[in-house]
Amino acid sequence: MIISHKHKFIFIKTVKTAGTSVEIALSKHCGPDDIITPISKDDEAKRQELGYRGAQNYRIPFSKYKKIDWLKFAYDRERRKFYNHIGASEVMQYIEPDIWDSYYKFSFERNPWDKVVSWYYWRYKSEPRPSISEFVHSSEANIIRGFELYTHLSEMAVDQVFFFENINEEMDKIREKLNLSEPLSLPFAKGGHRKDKRSYSDILSDQDKAKIAKVYAREIAHFNYTV
Template identity: 25%
Template structure:
C-alpha cells in the first residue's frame, strides 16, 4: 500500500496484479511525508501498529479506513488494479509452488489441490480481489480500478487523474506460466468460478 499526502491518493496493492511494477513507478513521485508498506525487494512499514504488524503490503481499504480517518479516506483518490480471476489463479499456483517446481510438472494437479483439497484461505495472495477494495457490506471503496489486461493504459489514466507524469511500467515478480486458458478443464473452470464468483461479477470478467 502507498499513501501519498502530497498527491492525495491511496494505492492498495492487490496480490498478483502487477503491484510491484506500479509501486516502482509511483515511488518516483512520493514526497518525504508519504507512506508505504511493503516487504518484497525493500521493507517499509506504515506508522500504525495494527497495520505494521500484518507483515505484508497488501492492506485492504477497509483495514486502512479507520486508522486514516474518514476525512482523509473520503478525500483521497483510492485506486487498485484487478485481473481476470482465471488468470490470477494460474499465476497464484505458479507463484506458490515456484521453489518446488510442481506447477511446471503437473499444473492441473496443483490447481486441483488448491481448489479442492487444501484451499489456502489464510494466504493473502489467495484472497478474492474484492476483499481489498470493498467494505464489509460489499460497497466498493475504490474510486478507480485499473486492469492488468490493459496495464499501461490504466496506469496512464490514473496518473492523469492524480496529476503526476506517467512512465512505461516495467515487470517485477512475475510468475512463469503459459496462456491461462490452456490449463483448464471444466471442473477447474467451475471451481474457480465458484471461489471467485464475486470478483467475476463485480469486475466484469469471464473465462
C-alpha cells in the same frame, strides 16, 4: 499500499495484479511524508536501485490506536503497522475520515481464472509441484481474492478499480488523474515464474474453471469477467 499526501491518493494493493510493480512506479513520485509499506527484500533492492523512495512512515501512530491495539501492544510491545496487502476497511480505521473521503483511491483486479494460474506458478516456482487441478481444489487457491481489499461491507470503497489486462493504458490513466509530470514506468517485479505461456483457458479443466467461478463469484459478477 501507499498513502500519498503529496499527490492525495491511496493505492490499495491486491495480489497477482502487478501490484508490486505499480507500487514501485508510484513510489518514485512520493514525498517524505507519504506512507509506503515494505515489500520483499529483492523488490526493495530493485526500488533502491531505481532511486525511488522505499518503505517509510508505515508505523501507525499511537494517537490512532483503538483499545484492542493498546491491549496487543501491552502484551507483545509490537507497533501496529500499515502493511503490503492491507484492505480498505482497515486503512479507514487508522486515517482521518477527511483524508479517506477526499483522496483518490484505486486498486487493480485481474481475471480470476488467469490470476489463480499465475498464483500457482508463483507459489510453486519449480518442480516438484502439485497438478494445477490439485492446487485449484485446495484452500491455497482461495486466498488471493481482491474483493475484500477494495470493498467495505461488500460495497466498493475505492474510486476506481483498474484492470491488469490493460495495465499500460491504465497506468496512463492514473498518471493523468494524479497530474504527474512523467509517465509511470513499470519495473515488472516478480515476473518470470510462469513458464507455461498457454492461455489459462487451455490450462484449466472445466472442473477447475467451475471451482474458481464459485470462489471468485463476486469479482466475476461485478466486473463481468468471462472464462
